[in-house]
Amino acid sequence: MPNNKLITPRKLSGFMELPPHKQIVFDNMIDTIKKVYKNNCFVPLDTPVLEYSEILLAKSSGEIDKELYHFTKGDSDVCMRYDLTVPLARFVAMNADTMTFPFKRYQVGKVFRGERPQKGRFREFIQCDCDIIGLDNLPLTADAECVNLIYETFEALKLDTLTQISNRNVLFGMIVELGHANHSTEILTILDKLGKIGKDNAFNSLQALGLNKDDADKLINLSMLKGDFNDILKQIKGLSNNPTFLKGVAELEELSKYLEAYKIPKDKYILHLGIIRGQNYYTGTIFETIIPTHPEFGTVCGGGRYDNLAGYFTDKKLPGVGMSIGFTRLFDLLDTNNMLGQFPLSPTQLEIIPLGETLLPCLELSTYFRSNKVRCEVNYDDRSFKAKLKDAGRKNIPFVLIVGENEVASKTYTLKNMFDGTQAILTKELCLEKIKEFIQK
Amino acid sequence: MPNNKLITPRKLSGFMELPPHKQIVFDNMIDTIKKVYKNNCFVPLDTPVLEYSEILLAKSSGEIDKELYHFTKGDSDVCMRYDLTVPLARFVAMNADTMTFPFKRYQVGKVFRGERPQKGRFREFIQCDCDIIGLDNLPLTADAECVNLIYETFEALKLDTLTQISNRNVLFGMIVELGHANHSTEILTILDKLGKIGKDNAFNSLQALGLNKDDADKLINLSMLKGDFNDILKQIKGLSNNPTFLKGVAELEELSKYLEAYKIPKDKYILHLGIIRGQNYYTGTIFETIIPTHPEFGTVCGGGRYDNLAGYFTDKKLPGVGMSIGFTRLFDLLDTNNMLGQFPLSPTQLEIIPLGETLLPCLELSTYFRSNKVRCEVNYDDRSFKAKLKDAGRKNIPFVLIVGENEVASKTYTLKNMFDGTQAILTKELCLEKIKEFIQK
Numbered sequence: 001m002p003n004n005k006l007i008t009p010r011k012l013s014g015f016m017e018l019p020p021h022k023q024i025v026f027d028n029m030i031d032t033i034k035k036v037y038k039n040n041c042f043v044p045l046d047t048p049v050l051e052y053s054e055i056l057l058a059k060s061s062g063e064i065d066k067e068l069y070h071f072t073k074g075d076s077d078v079c080m081r082y083d084l085t086v087p088l089a090r091f092v093a094m095n096a097d098t099m100t101f102p103f104k105r106y107q108v109g110k111v112f113r114g115e116r117p118q119k120g121r122f123r124e125f126i127q128c129d130c131d132i133i134g135l136d137n138l139p140l141t142a143d144a145e146c147v148n149l150i151y152e153t154f155e156a157l158k159l160d161t162l163t164q165i166s167n168r169n170v171l172f173g174m175i176v177e178l179g180h181a182n183h184s185t186e187i188l189t190i191l192d193k194l195g196k197i198g199k200d201n202a203f204n205s206l207q208a209l210g211l212n213k214d215d216a217d218k219l220i221n222l223s224m225l226k227g228d229f230n231d232i233l234k235q236i237k238g239l240s241n242n243p244t245f246l247k248g249v250a251e252l253e254e255l256s257k258y259l260e261a262y263k264i265p266k267d268k269y270i271l272h273l274g275i276i277r278g279q280n281y282y283t284g285t286i287f288e289t290i291i292p293t294h295p296e297f298g299t300v301c302g303g304g305r306y307d308n309l310a311g312y313f314t315d316k317k318l319p320g321v322g323m324s325i326g327f328t329r330l331f332d333l334l335d336t337n338n339m340l341g342q343f344p345l346s347p348t349q350l351e352i353i354p355l356g357e358t359l360l361p362c363l364e365l366s367t368y369f370r371s372n373k374v375r376c377e378v379n380y381d382d383r384s385f386k387a388k389l390k391d392a393g394r395k396n397i398p399f400v401l402i403v404g405e406n407e408v409a410s411k412t413y414t415l416k417n418m419f420d421g422t423q424a425i426l427t428k429e430l431c432l433e434k435i436k437e438f439i440q441k
Numbered sequence: 442m443p444n445n446k447l448i449t450p451r452k453l454s455g456f457m458e459l460p461p462h463k464q465i466v467f468d469n470m471i472d473t474i475k476k477v478y479k480n481n482c483f484v485p486l487d488t489p490v491l492e493y494s495e496i497l498l499a500k501s502s503g504e505i506d507k508e509l510y511h512f513t514k515g516d517s518d519v520c521m522r523y524d525l526t527v528p529l530a531r532f533v534a535m536n537a538d539t540m541t542f543p544f545k546r547y548q549v550g551k552v553f554r555g556e557r558p559q560k561g562r563f564r565e566f567i568q569c570d571c572d573i574i575g576l577d578n579l580p581l582t583a584d585a586e587c588v589n590l591i592y593e594t595f596e597a598l599k600l601d602t603l604t605q606i607s608n609r610n611v612l613f614g615m616i617v618e619l620g621h622a623n624h625s626t627e628i629l630t631i632l633d634k635l636g637k638i639g640k641d642n643a644f645n646s647l648q649a650l651g652l653n654k655d656d657a658d659k660l661i662n663l664s665m666l667k668g669d670f671n672d673i674l675k676q677i678k679g680l681s682n683n684p685t686f687l688k689g690v691a692e693l694e695e696l697s698k699y700l701e702a703y704k705i706p707k708d709k710y711i712l713h714l715g716i717i718r719g720q721n722y723y724t725g726t727i728f729e730t731i732i733p734t735h736p737e738f739g740t741v742c743g744g745g746r747y748d749n750l751a752g753y754f755t756d757k758k759l760p761g762v763g764m765s766i767g768f769t770r771l772f773d774l775l776d777t778n779n780m781l782g783q784f785p786l787s788p789t790q791l792e793i794i795p796l797g798e799t800l801l802p803c804l805e806l807s808t809y810f811r812s813n814k815v816r817c818e819v820n821y822d823d824r825s826f827k828a829k830l831k832d833a834g835r836k837n838i839p840f841v842l843i844v845g846e847n848e849v850a851s852k853t854y855t856l857k858n859m860f861d862g863t864q865a866i867l868t869k870e871l872c873l874e875k876i877k878e879f880i881q882k
Contacts, residue, residue, distance in 0.1 A: 005753075006753065006754060006755065006756070007495055007499050007753050007754055008754075009496065009530075009531045009532075009534040009535045009751070009755065010493060010496070010531075010535070011488075011489065011492070011493075011531070011535070012491055012492065012493060012517065012519065015489035015491065016489075017487070017488055017532070018487065019536070020484035020486060020546065021484070023484070023485045023486060023487055024484065026487075027485055038788055038816060039811050039814070039816050039817075040811065040816075040818060041788055041789040041792075041816055041817070041818035042788075043461035043462070043464070043465065043788055044464045044465060044468055045461060045464060046458070046459065046464055046467075047452075047458055048452065048453060048456035048457075048458060049490065049521075049551060049553070049565060050453055050456065050510070050564075051452070051453065052451060052452075052453060055448065055450065069491070069512070069514055071510070071512035071513075072512075073510055074555070076453065078453065080490075080521075089450075090450045090451075090452070091450075091458070093450040094450045094451070094452070095460070100832065100836070101822075102822055104818075105461065112490070112491075114514050114515070123491075124489050124490060124491065134822070137823070138822075139821050139822060139823065141800065141804070141819070141821040142821070144804070145818075145819075145821075148808070152811070257801060258800075258801070258804060260801075261800075261801035261802070261803075261804035261805050262804050262805070262808055263805055263808050310450070312446075312447065312448050313447060313448055313449070313450040314447065314450065315447070347479055347483075347484055348482040351482075359582065359699075359702075360699070360701075360702035361702070362702075363582070363585070363699060363702035363703050364702050364704055366703075367589075367703055367704045370480050370481065370593070373480070375479060375480050375481075375482055376480075376482070377481060377545075377586075378582070380580050380582040380583070381542075381543055381575070381579075381580065382578070382580065391541065395541070
């Protein structure tokens with residue numbers, strides 16, 4: 001094909017595509033997350049990437065619509081999923097009659113949001129979600145189970161996190177008590193930004209809404225409370241007799257007991273009444289996880305309790321609690337900040353290099369090592385022996401087996417440790433032993 | 442929300458969605474496949490689901506266009522990927538300068554084809570691909586590596602398969618030798634259907650194209666040859682002196698040596714000159730894997746050698762060889778035919794049931810078991826003890842730990858084996874031992 005017909009290879013912007021050595025780390029982390037989810041007895045679900053638009057837009061506030069990959073195919077009006085919660089709601093609504101509750105499912109999958117790309121934002125990203133869905137009711141133990149799951153997950157990822165927990169009813173109850181129920185959404189929006197805009201700006205915004213100085217102060221001070229559960233709960237007790245406020249406090253007290261029972265270390269979670277979470281479908285417990293050494297990362301995991309998962313699809317009452325890790329963004333942050341840890345060795349554990357006419361015995365040897373669970377390949381390309389050896393070093397391959405004609409005749413082979421440079425002439429069984437010793441370390 | 446506003450929950454047809462107990466089996470099989478790919482030192486790649494349409498349509502023959510999920514978003518003309526090969530070509534063309542060749546990559550991901558749904562066909566399905574890409578040249582050893590990879594993969598899946606191998610140049614060379622080069626595509630299309638339409642229909646179709654009886658017979662007989670490599674190669678030697686034919690035969694001879702060296706059992710692969718594979722981008726070795734006890738499943742894995750992966754995108758010559766498992770379809774066939782094997786136990790290995798006021802110590806116990814790698818949860822819902830025990834049995838959970846107030850006081854708990862019904866009162870350490878014993882079996 002002549003040059004002038006070439007199509008320039010390019011990728012859509014805002015879509016992550018990693019080189020394989022980073023994809024290996026990415027995949028390992030995903031596997032780690034799934035392992036913790038499974039260990040906590042969540043079961044997997046894999047819903048389609050495409051759904052009828054009417055399903056995905058059922059609970060839409062109009063906010064998300066602009067971001068959607070929305071189109072028609074034949075006579076179907078379809079969207080690519082933008083989260084994993086609406087598909088879960090659709091699934092549970094369709095299958096509730098044959099399911100056992102509480103239903104604990106995890107889903108790790110790509111979601112799509114066609115927003116304007118910006119640093120650290122992706123149009124295609126992997127969410128790692130866990131939800132616990134009850135029928136008619138769901139004990140508060142489930143909320144604790146979610147918080148504990150977050151703790152176990154980040155421990156497994158070797159990331160030092162802090163989960164900030166609140167209960168929507170506390171702030172909301174106080175707003176009602178102060179007589180501002182009609183402005184609650186605007187007030188919560190302002191308080192949600194408190195950390196970003198600062199106390200003074202928040203104060204002015206609240207006053208602009210019509211709140212007097214005292215009320216604005218009260219709400220800001222409440223939002224700024226954070227610390228040990230027992231300490232904070234003591235401080236807010238008696239602040240209000242509003243039933244919603246009292247409900248929130250009582251739920252936090254109960255939750256606190258469960259969190260202690262789970263033995264989550266005390267430095268891994270706090271009560272922070274300023275946690276609000278944007279989505280207004282949360283109705284009780286809410287939580288946001290941060291990495292304290294990197295507050296600029298923002299929320300790396302969030303979630304909470306909702307009264308009814310699938311009210312748009314079914315009359316059944318399905319209360320739930322869930323958490324979600326926006327993994328692609330988290331990975332990108334860790335990568336950008338050199339926090340991925342040491343890159344692992346090459347996926348190849350043993351590379352066999354033929355010297356002379358030994359390709360066939362090399363293939364046979366590779367089968368032997370693979371069947372003994374060593375990641376092994378033969379380097380059969382036509383470059384020089386020296387070039388191959390150099391490449392193996394550059395690729396971080398730990399062992400090379402050099403197989404010349406004499407080696408084939410004697411059935412002993414030169415095993416070279418690429419890290420310390422030592423080598424020994426050994427039978428294949430002894431080679432295997434040496435390699436296994438190294439792998440298991 | 443009032444009833445009359447409910448949206449009927451429904452899923453697009455042609456999209457697989459499994460209940461969790463089957464999704465577990467699905468995921469386990471995918472994990473098994475990935476493990477074999479990794480063991481063979483392939484590295485992972487994850488390209489975006491969406492690509493610029495001009496990229497995905499670069500090599501399109503018009504055939505695939507109707508099936509594409511093709512739309513615009515903002516000012517981008519985009520498509521959902523319909524295979525994993527074109528994205529690989531785009532990736533290699535973009536990154537060739539910084540890559541090491543041969544490049545061995547695997548990709549397991551969803552692809553999308555909006556064809557009319559029919560039994561056993563899915564509009565969203567998972568492909569499990571491996572390709573080996575060379576720069577300028579790629580030894581035939583790579584073809585053998587692919588065939589061996591197929592063997593190892595299906596062995597790991599415990600599926601008894603047969604891989605049928607041919608080389609495009611053999612039949613094509615014979616067609617040229619007989620003077621029908623100008624009709625080669627039509628002839629190959631007819632021969633490709635030989636198994637389905639039968640010898641007589643194929644014969645008539647070839648004659649309709651203008652072939653005489655002798656030529657039609659020769660081609661049909663050649664296409665029907667199948668069996669042990671050495672046997673068939675002996676039979677066809679000397680049938681033609683056409684250089685393309687001779688090249689095909691020589692390559693098959695060389696390939697045969699490598700396959701023997703890999704120690705692939707002889708009953709797992711044959712030479713079958715009637716294997717053609719539709720896509721005309723294959724240029725040498727081609728293979729199709731079937732499950733001999735279920736020929737009606739058709740090809741469960743296929744692939745072959747291509748001269749140039751990315752000719753549309755780059756001047757670099759990138760010969761390659763690859764294989765692909767259409768996993769969603771395979772899983773569906775196995776499921777429909779009760780061939781998934783025994784469903785595994787519940788993902789939960791130990792369910793802790795509180796009796797009386799013991800929820801908190803139960804949560805603590807669950808942390809103990811989980812940190813010791815037992816998949817453990819507390820059943821904290823508000824049903825009766827009896828109902829919970831019955832549920833655990835129905836869910837196939839192997840162990841239940843019953844924790845009453847006396848148990849908490851004595852720090853010994855009733856561990857019930859749900860399969861044999863035996864139970865014993867043990868410390869948590871001894872419980873762990875018993876459970877581990879069982880899990881490791």
